[in-house]
Amino acid sequence: MTSVYEINTWPWLAGLGVGSLADVPGAVWDELIGFDAVWLMGVWERSPAGLGIARSNEALQREFHAALPDLSDRDIVGSPYCVRRYEVDQHLGGRDGLAAARSELARRGLKLILDYVPNHVAPDHPAVTEHPDWFINGSPEDLARDxxxxFAAGDRVIARGRDPYFPPWPDVAQLNAFHPDLRAATLSTLRDVAAQCDGVRCDMAMLVFNDIFAGTWGDRAGPRPAEEFWPAIIAELKDELLFIAEAYWDTEWELQQQGFDLCYDKRLYDRLVHGDADAVRGHLRAGLDYQNKLLRFIENHDEPRAATALPGPRGRAAAVALATLPGSTLWHDGQFEGRRVKLPVFLGRFPDEPVDEGLRDFYDRLVVLRDAGQWRLLDTPDVLAWTWEGSATRHLVVINFSQEPIWTRVRLPWPTAGEQWRLTDLLDGRVFDRDGDDLAAGGLVVGLLAWGFHVLETRR
Incomplete structure (x- = not known):
């Protein structure tokens, strides 16, 4: 199990009032102890061409002003997914600044995760003119028609990057995942990235699947390769990097088979935000060989803030589920403080928001929980329930994932008769003493308010 903490690097540094990753105070890094890895999102060199597009795009401007009512031009710094070069942006301290940050993290036992974007680069990336064959090429007629x-790049017409379900992104150039030289260049770039971090989060990793890419670009992509994009690349770097896939469209299993260590669990997110206990329970019936390679979250830079998508007690219930399931967890800077504004990734400053001290205290107690032993889903009606059984402790998690109070009986999967049982709630400290014979006969009687929960521990 890996616990990852995502930081939107540019506005985070601005909030700290420092000009380089090398200048982050040690006390700030100390606050991240307890996680396993830190994802510094958005460290690569941003594109002047992309910045110009962002500053002139009316739809983006409306989004920027909604997030920052006092927006100024200097707050617009460009998209971190419009990468001009895989060099650490000088505004963040360059390669030396990142190396200093990585050293500080390593001293605290934390790994460093960085981004990689396989599908596209900035329109002013050097490869657009130096290696135009690495891109999806069109004709002057394509450009005139659409x-x-x-967009035009020298004497070539290059496709703007896209996924197949949305209009093209205006600020990026579409790489050709079928081109063998592009695949070789990807491996070379990732080798250099691997020298600077411990893992990569691969943006929209499924877009370069042969089936998906061929369906998006057809004959423009050229001959379909016999091999998929990722397996050979990951095999070359498996000993150097943790590979995390941003995954959608039920492609998680296939990405795992192609070599990814962890894949986004967007389906769980959707069920926690929009579904009920039955929907979540059904999702959790998948095999542990699959679940152990999922990265669970209720917030990241692409999703609405959890404080708005999962307000109040429902958000806490969802967070308890997240923290006590098999697999890994992704937490987002600002989530614990109850930030409500989803900052567009183009912006370099957070708005001022009050801290929810009660929520932060809840998360401080929650995120230190760690799985112990074997996980088992309990088929208990009306609630979510599962256990962890280790050599020294047993844990029972019960969540009323509904807006009505509930009483239920939970059948424990381990022998209980003939003993006295003391169950301690790790989140609020309450202690429950129960007779083992009663537990064996009728199960544990649990009463919970709407969106209530227990994380109970008993020692062997």
Whole structure:
């Protein structure tokens, strides 16, 4: 199990009032002890061309002003997913600044995660003119007919990057995942990235699947390769990097088979935000060989803030589920303090928001929980329930994932008769003493308010 803490690097540094990753105070890094890895999102060199597009795009401007009512031009710094070069942006301290940050994290037992974007680069990335064959190429007629999908680069017409379900992104150039030289260049770039971090989070990793890429680009992509994009690349770097996939469209299992260590669990997110206990329970019936490679979250830079998507007690119930399930967890800077504004990734400053001290105290107690032993889902009606059984402790998690109070009986999966049982709630400290014969006969009687929960520990 890996616990990852995501930081939106540019506005985070601005909030700290420092100009380089090398200048982050040690006390700030100390606050991250207890996680396993820190994802410094958005460290690579941002594109002047992309910045110009962002500053002139009316739809983006409306989004920027909604997040920062006092927006100024200097707050717009460009998208971290419009990468001009895989060099650490000088505004963040360059390669030396990142190395200093990595050293500080390593001293605290924390790994460093960085981004990689396989599908596209900035329109002013050097490869656009130096290696135009690495991109999806079009014709002057394509550009004249649909300038929103194409742009001119020297004597070439290059496709704007896209996924198949949305219009093209206006600020990026579409790489050709089928081109063998592009695949070789990807491996070379990732080798250099591997020298600077411990893992990569691969943006929209499924877009370069042969089936998906061929369905998106057809004959423009050229001959379909016999091999998939990821397996050979990951095999070369498996001993150097942890590979995390941003995954959608039920591609998680296939990404795992292609070599990814962890994949986003977007389905669980959707069920926690929009579903009920039955939907969540059904999702958790998957095999542990699959679940152990999922990265669970209720907030990241792409999703609405949890304080708005999962307000109040429902958000706490969802967080308890997240923290006590098999697999790994992704937490987002600002989530614990109850930030409500989803900051567009183009912006370099957070708005001022009050800290929810009660929520922060809840998360401080929650995120230190660690799985212990074997996980088992309990088929208990009306609630979510599971256990962890280790050599020294047993844990029972019960969550009323509904808006109505509930009483239920939970059948424990381990022998209980003939003993006195003391169950301690790790989140609020309450202690429950129960007779083992009663537990064996009728199970543990549990009463919970709407969105209530217990994380109970008993020692052997």
């Amino acid at each position: 300038p929103g999908s194409w």
